[in-house]
Amino acid sequence: MASGSRNPKKANLLDPHSIKHVLDECVTEIVKSRGYVEDFRLSNLRLFIGTLIIAVALLAQFYPKKFPENRDLLIGCIYVVLNGILQFIGYTKEKSAILFTYPPKGSFNSTGLIVSSKLARFSDMYNLTVASADPKSISANKTVQLTKSVTKWFTKDGILVEGLFWKDVERLIDDYNGERKNK
Template identity: 35%
Template structure:
């Protein structure tokens, strides 16, 4: 059978005086490597404000630990309740619809209760919380991801403490278990804890920009040490053995 010849379409002729317009360029498609990328805004802190620097570091540590353990809000809620009640007494003393001097007993009672509750809150902050920045709940069985996880994580919550002395460049953070005082393990709280000391220059550059990702990575390493039961006491024992050898 003879093959049919395909007809080629010829472009339309251009009339004299007409100029063929070039086709508009198609917009370039965005590169796939930039898809899904988001710009991260870095937090800038005044390096002379040590209180603000500690606040930023404390918040960064709390945020990083929430990726591993759930936070316990009961103690914070109790303190908020005390603050709320003290404010109620203060507002009652200020806006009670009783003319003076008949309002003297109300003013005396409300003012006294306000100062008593404020004193209790100050006592809690100074002598109970001290340098604590966060408390966590014990892990549940659903959070078990490895057989190497310390069983203490499923029995006790964690207490996170931090310290940043004035005029110092070193920031200290400690992860320890919330062991009740009546528990036989209470005497071993310090032994079964992990501690890290970092220079703040590791997380802040000379312009005061904060490296939140770098801090989160260091906190994850510290938590992994606690998870693997690589406590500070073990390191001290190792160094002591080396010295005796």
Template identity: 55%
Template sequence: MASSGPRNASNSSTPKKGINLQDPYCIKRVLDDSTSEVILSRGYVENVSLSNLKMGIGIFTCAIALAAQFYPKKFPANASFLVSCIILYPPSFLRQKMLNFSTYLIMNVILQYIILTKEKQHILFTHPFPGSFTSTGLAISSKLPRYSDMYTLRIASCDPKSVSANPPVEITKSVTKWFTKDGVLAEGIFWDDVESLLDDYEKGSRKSK
């Protein structure tokens, strides 16, 4: 296990609470959050466009559900009119439920498409580095397979086809290199590894020339 040497004085004065090392989801969340802190501390600005799109779709779906639930039109009481409604089109309340369900289904399909094709395993997207000539930001992704202690962190371009995109870089290490036996993240060691990986990515354009 890694030693819990603090990265700076503030870390040493703040007691860290250990996590359950038997919980891979918790381990990945801690490492992902720390990775985002490192990247943003280097001056990159998070791009929340995709998150806002997903949130907007969710809000729209909820709005449709509320509209269908509290639609003011009452169910027709006239029998002959009811028969005509059944023949010509579903009753008003059924029509609302069908609209609600179809809208929910469509929005859910769109969300799943975004997750599978755009979000994938990414934990952070950024805008191009402020003041740089590059036109594309970073796409940070990670994975920690089930029943495995090997954590993979990958830094790539948001637009791999861009002429300013650098070759992707990645690192794979056992999580035991970054956590103490008490489940405390050795921030200094992990931060250094992430910063080294980011340095390798930023040097990629120079190496490729």
């Protein structure tokens, strides 16, 4: 599509969650446009565990024994353990990640990316990190970061100036891949 026919991305500048959401969506588009394919395995695992939690809750609801008799087994053990696993995955694996990828097709790199972002409350500084999905791999590159004020990418009306943002994110990906020529 031509850039003139696209709908501009707009954020509520008074809402940091809205700003971060627009930037994160754009980062995902940029990374995918560079040949990286999104890895949904962790998301699928979380959905599977969530489905198990719902199944356990339904089992507890419709179990033939009365509530006090089945409470310890169903809710205390299984429900708490599954929720604990779900929280553990979020805390150890996901952290502030917005995108997990496989390596690009035809690439010599055997590891994908983990793209993370942070926009602290009451701050205008957006922090974007590109790291290897497998930091212990021999083909893992050094983690790179970009920290910049969101005011550099948005107009006063809350419209994202995509060209500027794309250049910054592409430069960060080039830095990660070691392809940037002029620093």
